[in-house]
Amino acid sequence: MFHTIGHTFELMKMSWRVLMLDRELVFFPIMSVAALVVLAAAIFAGGLLGGAFGLAEEGGEGSAGDLALALLLAFGSSFVIIFFNSALVAAALERLRGGDPNVASGLKAASAHIPQILAWALITTIVTLILQALRERGGIAGQVASWLGGIAWSLATFFVIPLLVAEGIGPIEAIRRSSSLLRETWGRQIAASFGFGLVTIGAIIVAAIPGLLLALVHPLLGIAIGIPLVGLAWATVTALEGIFKAALYDFAIGRDPHGFDRAALQNAYGPRTGGNLRGIV
Numbered sequence: 309m310f311h312t313i314g315h316t317f318e319l320m321k322m323s324w325r326v327l328m329l330d331r332e333l334v335f336f337p338i339m340s341v342a343a344l345v346v347l348a349a350a351i352f353a354g355g356l357l358g359g360a361f362g363l364a365e366e367g368g369e370g371s372a373g374d375l376a377l378a379l380l381l382a383f384g385s386s387f388v389i390i391f392f393n394s395a396l397v398a399a400a401l402e403r404l405r406g407g408d409p410n411v412a413s414g415l416k417a418a419s420a421h422i423p424q425i426l427a428w429a430l431i432t433t434i435v436t437l438i439l440q441a442l443r444e445r446g447g448i449a450g451q452v453a454s455w456l457g458g459i460a461w462s463l464a465t466f467f468v469i470p471l472l473v474a475e476g477i478g479p480i481e482a483i484r485r486s487s488s489l490l491r492e493t494w495g496r497q498i499a500a501s502f503g504f505g506l507v508t509i510g511a512i513i514v515a516a517i518p519g520l521l522l523a524l525v526h527p528l529l530g531i532a533i534g535i536p537l538v539g540l541a542w543a544t545v546t547a548l549e550g551i552f553k554a555a556l557y558d559f560a561i562g563r564d565p566h567g568f569d570r571a572a573l574q575n576a577y578g579p580r581t582g583g584n585l586r587g588i589v
Contacts, residue, residue: 317507318569319552319555319568319573320504320507320548320552322555322567322568322569323548323549323551323552323555324548325567326400326403326404326551326555326566326567326568327544327547327548327551329403329567330399330403330408330409330410332410332411333396333399333400333409333414333547333550333551334540334543334544334547335411335543336392336393336395336396336399336411336414336546336547336550337392337396337542337543337546337547338539338543339392340388340389340391340392340393341539343388343392344385344388344389347381347384347385347388348381348385351377351380351381351384354377355374355377379433382433382436382437383429383430383433386429386430386432386433386436387425387426387429390425390428390429390432390469391418391422391425392418393469393550394417394418394421394425394469394472394473395411395414395415395417395418396414396546396547396550397469397470397473397550397553397554397557398413398414398417398418398473398474399411399413399414399417400550400551400553400554400555401470401473401474401554401557401558402414402417403551403566403567404551404554404555404558404563404565404566404567404568405558405563405565405566406566417473418473420476421472421473421476424472424476424477424478424479424482425472427478427479428468428469428472428479428482431479432465435461439454439457439458439461440454442454442457443455463490464483464486464487464490465482465483465486466486466489466490466553467482467485467486467489467490467553467556467557467560468482468483468486469553470553470554470557471485471486471557474557489557489560489561504545504548504549504552507545507548508542508545511541511542511544511545512538512541512542514541515534515537515538515540515541516534516537516538518533518534518537519531519533519534519535519537519538520534522534555567555568555573556573559573
């Protein structure tokens with residue numbers, strides 16, 4: 309596993325070099341967070357104006373309204389995250405295929421697949437709610453089942469977003485195609501996710517240090533500096549992961565992603581039992 313994680317970090321370096329060619333890719337995660345804040349504020353304001361929250365507190369009919377608002381927030385949040393991830397991956401694929409992407413081209417590519425993104429958001433929302441219900445109401449067995457189900461779902465849908473924006477297929481077909489590609493690379497993807505988790509934690513810790521030090525001078529100064537730095541660190545790693553996934557997808561379907569070493573990709577993501585990936589002769 310550690311050998312694979314070493315390859316993962318090498319590929320992260322390649323992702324970084326690609327990001328330096330298109331630094332604007334960092335804006336997609338930032339826009340996602342901003343859109344989520346606006347969405348949550350709008351739904352909360354709508355609930356207050358509609359009186360749903362107050363009625364729910366009294367045990368009246370407002371409880372149904374609360375449930376509707378919660379479901380709307382869950383679906384809306386899923387859509388926002390998937391939409392901006394799709395824009396990020398689309399822009400990364402454009403760069404990896406020799407293009408020169410920008411924020412507008414990424415958003416345009418994602419907007420061209422709104423129906424698929426909406427359908428995928430609905431599916432992910434339903435699966436998330438099922439796993440949450442298992443975790444909260446199934447006792448220890450439910451928690452284990454939810455954890456295992458979450459891992460299996462994440463792996464099986466690893467390539468869904470690249471498939472949605474690159475091939476324009478529906479989410480059900482994308483899951484099937486993703487699972488097919490997964491069978492050829494899944495053991496390495498676990499290590500890749502682990503590697504990015506480590507990088508995210510490390511980047512946030514490093515970014516938080518200046519804010520913590522400045523907080524000793526004044527708490528507000530620490531907050532003013534620390535929060536933007538932590539946010540930028542998270543957005544940067546998220547952009548790197550999007551580039552990374554786009555490169556892996558292109559390689560898995562037989563392309564040569566620009567800026568990535570083919571041998572490094574093959575060594576890091578070849579099938580667990582040997583052999584070549586589909587499209588690799």
